[in-house]
Amino acid sequence: MRRILLALAASVSLMAQDHAIILKAARLFDAKTGRVISPGQVWVKDGRIQSGVAPAGAEIIELGDRTLLPGLIDCHVHLTMKAGLDELAQMKESKADAVLDGVVNARKVLEAGFTTVRDCGSGTNFGDVALRDAIARGDLEGPRMLVSGAPFSITGGHGDTNGFPNDIQFDESNIVSSPEEAVAKVREWRKRGVDQIKIMATGGVLSNNDDPGAPSFSPAEFRAFVEEAARRGTYVCAHAHGDAGIREAVEAGVRSIEHGSLMSPETARLMKQKGCFEVPTLYALESILEPGNPLHIPEGSLAKAKAILPLRRAAFKAAVDAGVTIAYGTDIGVFDHAKAAWDFPLLVDYGMTPVQALQSATVNAARLLRLDKEIGALEPGMAADIVAVDGDPTKDIRTLLEMPFVMKGGTVWKRPKDGMASRTP
Template structure:
């Protein structure tokens, strides 16, 4: 008989069961290949166990809105000089940084030239380290909209890869994105902060266009994420049946009622406003974007609090790339400041995210049989959420990518 492969055992001071909020003292987690084989409390610690004294084990973190192929220093006109090939290599750098900061799963929502598909495939092939990625390909939106390229005059014929007008054109674009490897669809339902000549409050894709995209994506068994700041655009996106609303800045009572009724998930990037307003000018962000951010950021934080109070389902989404990759976890403390308990913030970035991806049986908590995505932080995040900014140990799919536990 072939001898059984050696299991990996990990022990720490405590572990958080994010599904119940229970704190398990002195856990021993045994990993067999890429899966969690067992979780025991106060059990016997095998000789060869990875020991993480002082640490708390949590599931691998999940960020549902990033752009790994972009960097925080190439905003505005600087972006025009970056090819899709170059952006894929930027993505390789940022994938490693993100994984080492504790994010083992991410949704990449919008990348030119399918650089995100190339990045995902390179990670899955084991060529480069990075989080488990779910990618959208080019974001789909209207001519002149937030997901178009509006930086140049007509002579240059610049056009975003995801531009489509009319329900059938949108269907064709959705099909094209799937053809070239997208896992899910990103729509632009309203204008945005970072794009030239668009208004965050104004609806862009029409209800019928979004319904077309949702039908195509759901037929395929996958999901739609809609960028939406303004109330009308958010409401239309929810009515069209999108699975998540990104940003969700201007919520009102009706929006919150609709989201709860439909089970729509909100992914609100409430940290990034601090970076845009302090570093944005140096980073090349357009003056009009800085002006728009001043109108959006504060309202978004009020909306976040209202959504949490109303019990809307929320996931963690940072929009990293607008601010530097690796700093994603700074958003956790803001989520607590604006109304979540530390456990709710952890759930948003683990079990809720796994549900949104339809992977709740594989990801999102430390449970026997799930994939072995584990992170350790120095201290108890239920007491001090900011310890999530100092991840010391990362395992993804049973493989250790970081262990600086001796520094505890």
């Protein structure tokens, strides 16, 4: 039955891409200028946004009092992570289980309006590569993916298996202890199909016996990762909470800082100078501290989160004030993937305007991923990744928490529950 459904989905997808579709709504968000255009209209064919006049006989989809937006982009996801597992349940999850979780989570993220994601770490022996490729072939439903494989860590750092008995053996192929090892690992990960390199530049919150504020790799190791990634046609994104680790990673030339929780104004200015992006993942930290601990977070991690949260707002404000380019990212996998849009209200609450928040998940994110000629704006020639929300999100960012319409690559994946007029003139 599953194969039959996939075959039907594939045939519907092909039909949707082959014929012309006109989308009409009350408004359209121009992500590059930040302007809202009324009324909004886009026509697509062959999976692309088209220019000029649509042909006679094109299907017209009337979306009413909604706003058309580019398909959203999340630059920090973990599709193969399952939120809410306690430590024992995590130990019992096999790599195969995690990849199957990814199949379910990919659909959740697409339905939330995210048509492209960057996966920032999967301990599945490159199961994220297989998931990406299956979605790209049309075998599975989900967003366009860029993947990292397992993130690189120092011995005892965030990304290592700390706090377990010594006689329990884990896969430690992601542990790096010298510049030479960094070079070799970048080459191997690229050979295995990853799109970018993820490193752990400081300790973390959801790890045992390490300090989120402490830097991890040496300056020489940071440089080795960055330089070899560039030679292999890609870049490095760096998990970093503490200011010293952020600064060392930025000085080495990483393309993005993930989290940036304890960043100083001086380091924020350095990021601006170097053209380094920040991917803030604000809701993840708050979700860890939800009353009743529904995510089953260990006490040690709760203590870390409680220490960091009061400082988080000032660090984010420092980045915004310095003019650092913010790219949207959530860390979903820490919390449920259906909540992929929940960072938007926090971005505004922490100091961005609604327009800036929208741009973080469209044009800014596309630039970070080096896909700004393909996605992130509603312009002729771009991929027909288009979503629609009720009302005007530049006035109420919370409209993004409900996503009634999703098109990816010219195929409609989600339609409004209240019905949607569709006709052929």
